[in-house]
Amino acid sequence: MELEDLATEAFRRSNFELASDLVDRLLEERGQNIEFLLMKGDSLANMGRLNEALSVYSHAFRMGDISSDKLHNFVNALVKNLSQNAGRYISKDLGKFSCCVCRGLLSKPTTLLCGHTFCKSCVEHQSKRSCVICKFPYSSSGSKSKKMTLDVTLSELILKYFPSEVNSQEIKAAGNELFKLGRHSEAQEKYSLAIKTAPGDHLCLSNRSHAYNVQGLYKEALQDAVKVCQMRPDWAKGFYRKGTALVGLERQEEGMEAFSRCLTLDPSFHSAKVSLTKVLHTFLQPVDASSLKANELQRSPIFNKFHLDDVVSDGQEESSRVEEVAAEEEKEDEKKDESSPVKHNLNTSRTLDRRKFSPVDRKYTKKRLPSQTDEQFQPITDGSSPHTENQSKRFKKCPLSMLESRVSGEKEQVAKPGPGYKIPLDIIEKADFECSLCLRLFYQPTTTPCGHTFCRGCLDRCLDYSQACPLCKQSLTEYQASNREKKVTYTLLDLMETYLPSDYTERQLIHRKELEQVASHAFQDGGTIPVFVCTLALPTIPCPLHVFEPRYRLMIRQAMESGARQFGMCVADDENEFAEYGCMLEINQLEYLPDGRCVLGTIGGRRFKVLERGMRNGYNTAKVEFLKDTVAEGDxxxxxxxxxxxxxxxxxxxxxxxPIYHQTRIVDHFGPMPQQASDPQSSFNGPHWHWWVLAILPLHPRVQLSILSKTILKERLKVLELSLTRMTNIPS
Known part of the structure; x- marks a missing residue:
């Protein structure tokens, strides 16, 4: 494999240090080449050595025309460096009705299935179809359960609490439609009217700045963009608007700074990356020393203030390396006749000696003595280009420095929270937060794909009977199938906890008491238990169930939510609806089916005697007394x-x-026959094995029920002995 192929393969495998060393050898052997220099620059950029990479790119640009897309790797590395602080300076004090994407008042609020709420346009315009907070996937089209529908409750609240802002949003929306039609001046007028209606709306200012930009009114665009950045210094798009206006005014250095601030806040902002790439491409283009542009660049105060060595976080490390290389070069100058390349084994991970095989670094590395000042700093050049001297001067005070020093110098400003949207306290009413099903304050509010909000428990109970929204009757079958654990609507929950704390606390207490009633049987003897009327259950014996009736689906859900995970099982009785004796079942496995039905895995527990029958939420209940065997002592x-x-x-x-066939079926359903315990009275229900035998014997349910009700183990064993004797005497 040739050296060039090895370098390409090393770069493809992300072994950038090896790729850089191999390119050094190629440059040494074949001379200067644009493609080799670009690969060298890309390798250095991916290693985070941006200073060296910039020098290599500048040399490559002087050798010929290079498109801006060749800076892709460098810009990505630069953004990665800037984004180390991304998210640290974003204000979380947005107000209860603010969108965390656009930082403005929620416009056409849309609540995703994960429970987070955004503006509808912010959701639809996200490149990654997932929630920006929790990464839950969504789709703006396709399945009904994932369509973007307005949150009805939040929309009504916003209209009530912020009428002027909603009016401003409508005017802005009209301006957006005019802008799409290319009627930019008319759109600008609409934005101005929207700003007059709601002066604190930074989104209207941002849109008007954009309208000014496309009309070439960069000065006016900059004024609006600056206001946006002052109002919301944690919003990336404001700095993008500012950078676009600055570039339009040919203030490239400040534009670069604005784009870098934008990417610090949002590293994924594609348009800002493209704009930053174009500005960097402009700076890297060779400049005629006699041109007006060159004179302006040399007089630029920004260039005089910032230095290349202050660009990135590894600046100190790079400065030490520069001094090391410079010292090494002085030694090489004294031994010009000694030049033999270091042999490198391509099959090992050992890298080349960069101090001897980095011609690009040597030509564009600064020699600095301890006594030198910044003004005495001069790059070494080889005069290979008519513009070399001016190009070197140009990077003596490089604009890349702004991307770190200016951004880091204004961190305190970014950290300040912007204005939030707060509710006028005098117009808050409890009725604004009531569930339309239970007519009480929302508890764990959840929003359906059709935009209606209910208490989570109320919605579950309705879906037990019908797979449709209780209000608009839109089908929720797919929603029910894919969202068993329905998420609460966090914005509504936060509003109630903030503005109605006592009412919501009282609502929580009511719900907790309701659950305690369901779970009381698990904590005290003689409590009221829910009763499932179906079949005979026995202690320690598994009892699988398929639950499809709405009342029992509710019962199982309440048992799980309360933490009891138990309910009573009784057989039906013609006189009293269910039998006098039964057995508790403990849920050890639960699987929901797409239509809301569930399959339960349960195992028998304590036996009980019914003392009093009742009804709750459509299913049977019973006040019970738990049974225990009488202990036999002595003889x-x-x-x-x-x-x-x-x-x-x-x-x-x-x-x-x-027969083996019967044995296999019994073992598959009930498990193998339990071993005999040393003490048959160690459990208050008696030995495990005798319930197993009772379960597999072909006895009438009434006989089994009579055995279950006995509290004397000896009597149960006598009945089993008699039954086994009869079964043995039956001819096969």
Whole structure:
């Protein structure tokens, strides 16, 4: 493989240091080449050595015409360096009704399925179809559950609390439509009217600045952009507007600074990257020493103030390297006859000695003695270009310095919070935050794709009966299938906690008491429990369930939300709706189906006797007494242990003599036969094995229920012994 191919492969594999060293050897062997220099510059930029990269790019630009897209790697590295502080200086004090994308009052508020709310236009214009806060994916088209629909409740609140601002937004929207039609002067007038209606709206100022820019009125555009940056110093687009106006006024250095500030706040701002690339491309173009532009650049106060060595965070490290290289070059000058390239094994990770194989670095590296001042600083040149001397002077005070020193010098300004939108306290009413289903204050408000907001529990109960919005009847089948854990609408929740703290606290207490009623059976004997009327459940025996009735779906959801994870199971009874005795079931597995049904995995627990029947939320409840076996002691205990062992052996013999087919089905459903415990009375429900045998014996449910109700283990074992004897005597 040739050296050039090795360098390309090293760069492709992101081994930029090796690629840089290989390019040095290529330059040494084949002479100056634009492509090699660009690869060298890209490698240095990706390593974060921006000072050296800029020198290499400048040399490449003097050798021929180079398009601006060749600076892509350099600009990305520069943005990465600037973005190390991105997000640190963004104000979080936006007000309750502000959009965190445009930093303005929510316009056509849209609540995503993740619960975060933005302006509809901000959501639709995001390049990445995901929430900017939690990265939850969304789509502005396609499935109904992900379509962008206005949040009805928030829209009504904003209209009530901020009528002037809403009017201003409507005027601005009309201006936007005129701008799309190319009627820029008319759009500008609309923006001016919107600003007059709501003077504090920085978005209207930004739009008018843009309208001025496209009309070539850069001075007026700059005035508006400066105001935007003062009002919202944490909004990236304001600095982009400012940079565009400055470039239009041919104030390239300040424009570069504005674009860098924009990218510090938002590293993903593509238009700012493109603009910064163009400005850098302009600066890197060779300048005739006799031209007016060159004279202006040399007189620029910005160039006199900032130095290349102050550009990036690794400036001190690079300065040390510059002095090291300069000292090494002085030694090389004394030994001109000694020049032999260091051999490099391409199969190892060892890099070339950059001090001997970096001709570009040597030509454009500053020699600096400890006593020299900045004004005595001069680059070394080789006179290879008629513009070399002026080009070197140009980078003596390089505008790249502004991208760090100016941005870092104004961090305190960026850290100041901008104006927020606050609610007039005298017009806040509790009725503004009431659920249309329960007619109480929202608790855990959640917004559907159709834009309507309800308490999360109220919405779940409605969806148990119908997969449609309770208000507009739009289908929510897909929404229900993909969003079992419905997120709260954070803006509404924050508003209630801030402006109605006592009311919301009271609402929380009411909800907590309701859950405590559901969970009371898990904490005290004789509590009221929810009852599922279906089949006979037995202690320690698994009982899978498919829940589809709305009342039982609600019961399971409440059991899970309360933390009880239990409910009673009884068989149906013709006289009393459900039997007098039953068994608790504990949920150990829950899987929701797309249409709201669920499949439960449960296991039997304590037995109970029904004392009083009741009803709650459409399902049965019961006040119960939990059953415990009577303990046998002394001779009765010894007799019980002997009976337990004898019946166990009898049951095991009967089971192993069953056909293999039956044994397999029993084990698949109930598990293998449990082992015999040393003490059959160690559990208040008796030994595990005898419930297992009761579950697999083909007995009538009424017989099984009578065995379940007995609190004397000896009596249950006698019934099992009799049943097993009869089953054994049945001819196969």
């Amino acid at each position: 009765a205990g010894s007799e019980l242990r002997a009976l337990n062992h004898a019946v166990y052996q009898q049951a095991r013999t009967w089971f192993v003599n069953l």
